[in-house]
Amino acid sequence: MNAQATSGTTKIRHKRWVKAFHWIVVLSFLTLAFSGYEILMVHPRLYWGEVGNDLTPALIELPISRNHKHGGWENTIAFSDDMDGPVSASRTFDIFNQNGWGRSLHFLAAWFLVLAGVAYFISGLFTGHFRKHIWPGRKEFSPKLFWKDIVKHLRMQIPPTTGGPQYGLLQKTTYLIVIFLIMPIAIMTGLTMSPAVTAAYPFLLKIFGGAQSARTIHFFTSVTLVLFLCVHLFMIIKSGFKDHMLYMTLGKKYEKE
Amino acid sequence: MKKNKLITRRKAIVTGLTGIGALVLPGCGKKLPPTYGNILRMGDAFTYVAHRTLLPGQSLAKEYRYRDISSFPATGTTNPADSSQRGYNEAYEKLYRGQFAEWRLSVEGLVSRPGQYSLADLHRFPSRTQITRHTCEEGWTAIAEWTGVPLSTVLQSAGILPQARFVNFHVFDGFEDSIDMLDAFHPQTILAYGMNGRDLPIPHGAPVRLRVEKQIGYKSLKYIQRIVVTDEFVDTGDVGWAWYVGI
Numbered sequence: 001m002n003a004q005a006t007s008g009t010t011k012i013r014h015k016r017w018v019k020a021f022h023w024i025v026v027l028s029f030l031t032l033a034f035s036g037y038e039i040l041m042v043h044p045r046l047y048w049g050e051v052g053n054d055l056t057p058a059l060i061e062l063p064i065s066r067n068h069k070h071g072g073w074e075n076t077i078a079f080s081d082d083m084d085g086p087v088s089a090s091r092t093f094d095i096f097n098q099n100g101w102g103r104s105l106h107f108l109a110a111w112f113l114v115l116a117g118v119a120y121f122i123s124g125l126f127t128g129h130f131r132k133h134i135w136p137g138r139k140e141f142s143p144k145l146f147w148k149d150i151v152k153h154l155r156m157q158i159p160p161t162t163g164g165p166q167y168g169l170l171q172k173t174t175y176l177i178v179i180f181l182i183m184p185i186a187i188m189t190g191l192t193m194s195p196a197v198t199a200a201y202p203f204l205l206k207i208f209g210g211a212q213s214a215r216t217i218h219f220f221t222s223v224t225l226v227l228f229l230c231v232h233l234f235m236i237i238k239s240g241f242k243d244h245m246l247y248m249t250l251g252k253k254y255e256k257e
Numbered sequence: 258m259k260k261n262k263l264i265t266r267r268k269a270i271v272t273g274l275t276g277i278g279a280l281v282l283p284g285c286g287k288k289l290p291p292t293y294g295n296i297l298r299m300g301d302a303f304t305y306v307a308h309r310t311l312l313p314g315q316s317l318a319k320e321y322r323y324r325d326i327s328s329f330p331a332t333g334t335t336n337p338a339d340s341s342q343r344g345y346n347e348a349y350e351k352l353y354r355g356q357f358a359e360w361r362l363s364v365e366g367l368v369s370r371p372g373q374y375s376l377a378d379l380h381r382f383p384s385r386t387q388i389t390r391h392t393c394e395e396g397w398t399a400i401a402e403w404t405g406v407p408l409s410t411v412l413q414s415a416g417i418l419p420q421a422r423f424v425n426f427h428v429f430d431g432f433e434d435s436i437d438m439l440d441a442f443h444p445q446t447i448l449a450y451g452m453n454g455r456d457l458p459i460p461h462g463a464p465v466r467l468r469v470e471k472q473i474g475y476k477s478l479k480y481i482q483r484i485v486v487t488d489e490f491v492d493t494g495d496v497g498w499a500w501y502v503g504i
Contacts, residue, residue: 043396050321050390053397055328074335079326079453086328086453090335090460099394100497101297107504108300195392196471196503200312202319211390211398 012164013251017123022248024116029225031109036222038102041065042095046219050210055087059216065096114187133165134179136172145169158238163247171235178228182221189218290423290435293495305501314439318470321388321400326453329391329399331460334430337480338459344430349480357464362411362448366425366486369416376450376464382406382414385447393474394502403468404451409442412486420488426467429480433493435500436469436476445470448481473502 014022044062045052052058055076061069072093079086124130149170152158159168167175191197192204192214208214236244290305291298334344338353352360361373386404393399412424425435440446447468450457457463462479469476475498485491 039396043393045397050325051327051398051400053328053330053393053399055330055399073330076328077458079329079455086326088329088331088458088460090331095395097395100499103394103502104294104297104301104499107304108297111300111303191504193392194504195318195390195473196308196312199318199471200316205319211392215396 012162012166014164014247015127015129016251017119018129018165019248019251021116021120021123024112028109028113028116029229032106032113033222033226035102035106035109037064038098039106040219042067042097042099042102044068046216047212048209048216049212050205052212052215054091055089067093067095070095110187110190117183117187129165133167134172134175136169136176140169140172146173156238158235161239161243161247163243174228174231178225182224182228186218186221186225189214189221193218290437290490291500293492298499301499301501304504308501308503309437309439315443318389318445321390323388323402325400326388326402327400329401329461330397331458332393332395333475334479335460337429344480346429346431346480349429352464353459360464362465362481363483364411364415364486365483367418367421367488368412368486369418370414372415374411379406379411379448379450379465382410385444386451387445387447387468387470389445389468389470391474391477394498402451402453403447403449404454405447405449405465405468407444408446408448408467409444411448411484412441415486417486421486422488423486423490425485425487425491426478426481427483427485428478429482432478433491434476434478435487435491436472440469440471440476443469443471471503473504476502 040062041064044064044067045054045058046060046062047056048059054073063069070093072095073089073091076087076089079088124134146169149168153170188204189208191201192208193211198205198211204214205211208217291302334342336342337344337346338350339345340350357376361375362379363371363373365371383406384404385407386402388400388402391399391401408424412421421438423435423437424441425433427433436446445468448465449462449468450465452458452461457466462481465481466479467477467481
């Protein structure tokens, strides 16, 4: 097959540690997305700032569980004589809540992602993986070339896989954004929801504008990552699903045939 | 016969492995929390160790201004005196009728002076007021002002012994939970009897609730009845919820 494509005589293949990291991320991300969705179902309201609950206005209300606008509350009671001030109300509705396992599973998967991520960053820096394969070279990058690559993608002119980390410009840019921007924001906003972590590092609350803002940003980063996954899968199918799977798993063994 | 033998052998292997485990892990002679939900709670156990190792021990949770106080939903048990609720308790109903004049907080276990504290006794201790954010496991947050006595003050007044490692709480609506010494002696861990400048309302845990500001809301137990200090982690079984929830 034309696995060699344009790379000439030297065939660069995915390194073993890159492949291992890739699949750890696949597993942990799918688990995080699944458990994250469960957690969101328990309280499908998003807010901005430090505070947000059923007695305060929401930014977005998602119709994703029976908890959506359930309205099962006793009459509100004001905390003070100021009737426009903060209130309390007792909940009478038996909400959907599977967070007992949902949260524990989420954090278990998060540990795998964070620990593997740290190892990946260190390896990526010291082996030159980021410099050689992810960061676009000077000759590669210009607005013109960037535009050209976008047009190519829109016309569905997608070359078959090279079997290694020889990425296109748009591909490199996407990976850069996912690895160095979205993933770190997802992890940091996750930590900003932790009372123990924010007690130690209150600056996290300042960066993201509060615990509820962090939760909202966390939601949008995960939506972005799911969209990335969809596009990623689409591109893999377009450029040879079977080849990609073999190069990302067995690698060299496959080529000997 | 054969079956019996098989079980005996299996038992022997298990016993043998446990013995090896005990040799390999001499530091784990005492039970470490949580002791349930092996695989699922592995991340929580790891989080607990990571937080206790990496985070500065006594850093304070953020405190807010008076005008930041927000509306605050009451969830879970909202009145243990209401016989139609799951957390109904007859003894609590009696105390509630007597406006908690007869309520006593029992402090027991590894303390040199076990005893009972009335509401008036707790009010006599120096108080602490803090405006903090409650982070519920469900995903919502709310800010309130809490007034109460630091748990450390009560524990020291009862003469807590040096081998103490955990503080266990028994409450009127049937729950049981514990915290470690770092949380128990944290300056913001208080037994709150006031909320937003008034007596603690029934839906929020009257007459006294716990505030553990560096963990998720459900560690701040409502309707406190009894405190037991232990040197071992008391396994209350898997209630379906993680024991350490600083995250």
